[in-house]
Amino acid sequence: MRRTLNSAASVLLTRYNSTVSRGRPGMPKKQTAKGRGKLEEKVGANAAPIVQDSPVTQSKDGSILVAIHAKPGAKANAITDVTAETVGVQIAAPPMEGEANAELCRYLAGVLEVKKSAVSLERGAKSREKTVRVDTPGTTIDAVLHRIKAAI
Structure with a gap:
């Protein structure tokens, strides 16, 4: 067995x-x-070479995307730094009820010299890491990056 x-x-x-x-x-x-x-x-x-040394990119539909590290609750609106990954932005609004997000869009529209309606929050409404969309025909990545760096 x-x-x-x-x-x-x-x-x-x-x-x-x-x-x-x-x-x-x-x-x-x-x-x-x-x-x-x-x-x-x-x-x-x-494959075509991919440039990843800039926080400003272009989406498939042609709009410009800017990676933002928001710092709400500051004394004044200001761009603090531009790194390879993000643009540091101080916002003079509290992070409550979307006030800081609205102020961020208004401030970036002024810096980029575009209409307020052309700048919108793509993602990151409740996060410090945000992506902002700039919908202006004819705007290039280089022009956006140059205006951001000029505002430092």
Whole structure:
């Protein structure tokens, strides 16, 4: 009887090992480092260079997006710094009921010399990390970045 249990267990173990080594049906095989490198080479060779040293980018629809690190509750509105990731902006409004967000849009419209209606909050309504959209035809990333840096 003991021999029967061992042989049945060995049969099950053999079946399990062969299933595991083949992988589960429908599951993709793991890529090796060599396979991933080929994919990166293809993408890297055909892709256009991406500039990520600026907090100002352009969206697919042509509007300009500005990454903002807001500092509400300051004494006066001011742009404090421009880094590779964000533009630091002090806002002279409390962070309550959207007052700081509205003041941020008004202040940026004045700095960028565009209409107030052209500047809107894209994301980050309850966060210090915000994205502001500038919808003005003909505005370029360089022009927006130049005006922001001039306001420091």
